[in-house]
Every structure is written in C-alpha cells, then in structure tokens.
C-alpha cells in the first residue's frame with residue numbers, strides 16, 4: 001500500500017519500508033529498528049498482544065459487587081468505570097461491562113485502552129467481550145441458551161464495535177450517551193449503518209438507549225475539559 005505513493009524508480013528500494021507500513025508496527029522506533037534488523041536474519045518474531053486491565057480496577061469497590069439487579073445499577077457501575085479510566089489516565093472516557101441478563105451477575109468489564117495500549121481496536125466493548133469469552137471458554141456468548149448476556153456501554157458503540165457485537169453472542173445492548181455525544185467532543189464514530197445502533201435489532205439484539213445519558217455525557221465533557229486526547 002505504501003508503494004502506491006512512490007514513483008516507479010524508487011519502488012525497488014522501498015520494499016523493506018513497505019513491509020513495515022503494511023504491518024503497522026508501532027510508533028516506538030526502537031522496536032521498529034529491531035524489526036528492520038531482524039528482517040534480514042529470517043522469520044520475524046511478532047510481539048504478543050495481551051489485554052491486561054489496569055491495576056486500579058481491582059481496588060475499585062464496585063468491582064467487588066457480584067450482582068447488579070437493576071439496569072440503572074449496571075449502567076452506574078459502567079459510567080463510574082469510564083470516569084475512573086480518565087482520572088487514572090489509562091485511556092479514553094469509555095467503559096463497558098457484560099452481565100448475565102436475568103440475575104445481573106457481572107461477568108466482565110472493559111475500558112477504552114486505545115492510547116495506553118497503542119491499539120486502535122482496544123475499545124471498551126471489544127475488551128469486555130474478549131474477557132467474557134475467555135472466562136466462559138467459548139467464542140460465542142450465546143452458546144448456552146440458559147445463560148443470556150448483555151453488554152452495557154457508557155457510550156453507544158462505534159462502527160467497529162457495532163460490527164463486532166453480533167458475532168459475540170450478546171443478546172441485549174444497553175447504552176448511556178449517544179454516538180453524537182461522543183462526536184460532540186470530537187471523537188470519530190466511523191461509518192455506521194443508516195439505522196445506527198438500531199440496526200442491531202434487525203439481528204435479534206435488543207437495544208436500550210439513553211440510560212443515565214446525562215451522567216455519561218458529564219464524563220465525556222470532563223475528559224474534553226481535561227485536555228484528553230481525541231481520536
């Protein structure tokens with residue numbers, strides 16, 4: 001893809017650079033230099049990518065709750081996580097959690113860790129889904145009909161997360177702020193289907209919107225006012 005931008009006579013010498021561009025390794029140039037060095041030696045060893053929640057999560061009293069009986073309590077927990085993610089400077093103003101739908105058992109949580117992990121895909125919803133699937137030991141959270149799961153997210157899912165949710169086996173999505181609230185402070189929500197989040201309903205996933213929306217917006221604004229990075 002890099003080659004397209006080079007004149008033909010420069011392309012032969014740029015092959016190494018083009019490999020780097022397509023792999024899109026990090027902005028960490030010492031790693032990049034090591035990568036170039038190793039290219040000449042043989043097969044490259046790629047870095048492992050591990051999702052590790054920040055340590056403060058385990059000190060957060062809310063995380064000691066086992067069950068959250070009302071939808072409001074579940075969302076309150078998620079909005080508080082989004083606030084703590086910015087005060088602890090571990091990522092953007094977004095959080096998510098997965099609950100067993102009937103009893104409200106907390107199964108997993110996720111935080112936006114795009115900046116802290118240097119990874120554009122580390123959105124709160126994706127992190128929560130990945131952890132829940134590891135915990136349950138199945139890539140499909142809808143695998144067991146006796147256990148139905150819902151995702152709470154402090155802000156409506158972006159285009160990427162909207163794409164990921166139907167594959168996850170989640171049966172209900174509950175949202176705080178709207179996508180336009182995130183756009184209001186400059187975040188890019190991507191190209192969503194015409195019906196936006198309601199497109200999930202066509203795929204058999206129930207959608208609940210605007211739960212504690214004002215509280216979630218307050219966190220978005222707090223992040224903006226603190227000069228947080230927008231992406």
Ligand SMILES: [Zn+2]
Nearest residue numbers: 123157158161
């Ligand atoms: Zn997303």
